[in-house]
Amino acid sequence: MNNDREILIVGNGEDLCSKGTIKNFENIVAADGGYNNIPKSVKPLCVIGDFDSIDEKDLPERIEKIKFSQRKDFTDIELAIVYSIRKGYKNIFITGISGSRKDHFFTSLMLLKKYEKYNIHLLTSKEEIFILKPLTIYKFLNMKDKRVSFFSITPKSEKIVSKGFEYEYKNRTLYFDSPIGVSNRIIKDKVLFTFKKGKILCFLEI
Numbered sequence: 540m541n542n543d544r545e546i547l548i549v550g551n552g553e554d555l556c557s558k559g560t561i562k563n564f565e566n567i568v569a570a571d572g573g574y575n576n577i578p579k580s581v582k583p584l585c586v587i588g589d590f591d592s593i594d595e596k597d598l599p600e601r602i603e604k605i606k607f608s609q610r611k612d613f614t615d616i617e618l619a620i621v622y623s624i625r626k627g628y629k630n631i632f633i634t635g636i637s638g639s640r641k642d643h644f645f646t647s648l649m650l651l652k653k654y655e656k657y658n659i660h661l662l663t664s665k666e667e668i669f670i671l672k673p674l675t676i677y678k679f680l681n682m683k684d685k686r687v688s689f690f691s692i693t694p695k696s697e698k699i700v701s702k703g704f705e706y707e708y709k710n711r712t713l714y715f716d717s718p719i720g721v722s723n724r725i726i727k728d729k730v731l732f733t734f735k736k737g738k739i740l741c742f743l744e745i
Contacts, residue, residue: 546628548619549573549583550635551592552643556662561634568622570615573635574598587622588615614643617650624657634662648740652692655738662745671732671739679703679730679743686744689713689720689732696737703730713739 547564549555551572558578561567567583569576572592577583585603586593589611595604607618616636623631636647651659651670661668670692671677679687687704691713699708705724713720720739 544628545630545632546584546623546626548616548623548631548633549576550616550619550633550643550647551576552635552640553638554635554663556634556664560662564632566628568619570619570635573615576635585622587618614646614650616643616647620650620654620657620659624654629658631657631659632662633659636661637663651740652738665744667743667745669741669743671734671741673734673736673738675733677732679725679732681728682725682730682743683728685725687723687725688742689723690718690740690742691715691720691737692740693737696734696739698735699732699739700734701730701732703727704732708732708734713737 544566545564546566546568547561548568548570549561550570555576562578562581567577567581569583569586571588571590574583574586574593583602585605586598587605589607589609591609595606598604616633620631633647637644647661651661655670692715694715696713699711699713701708703725705726
């Protein structure tokens, strides 16, 4: 099992994390045409999907190819998530999920919720997006002046406490239908954030 290792899934979107970040991952999976977003010096574990965005004949023979029918009930990104989970990875990062297809981006946000028991983070060129869980103390270190937004993805998230933001939370409640947690700012080198009930989607500027 690979419980302590990380894996990066690279999708076919245009808004990716940096090439340097991609190269820092030892384990990478390409979701279909996401292979074209991987630096040529990097060999992914496999390319997975229905191959509607890339011709498998154009892929090197040494790379494993896992092909699915185009008539399927899962996106290529979800297929890559399931592959990663079955291989035992608990820390899953995904990039290349944002671009001209906003429905694909929204789908990826929904997949965060579907697989919330796993530690999944979405990476764009400017943000890291992930779910925060209750009764956990989250620390944001050395991120002064970065923007951060919090949205309740349950009807409400309660007893929120923070230290180190421009707008602090002092036993506050966030509601799903009232997105007042948008565009806060980190003002300290060490920030703490916790809450007692609910689930929160975090957009963190990187």
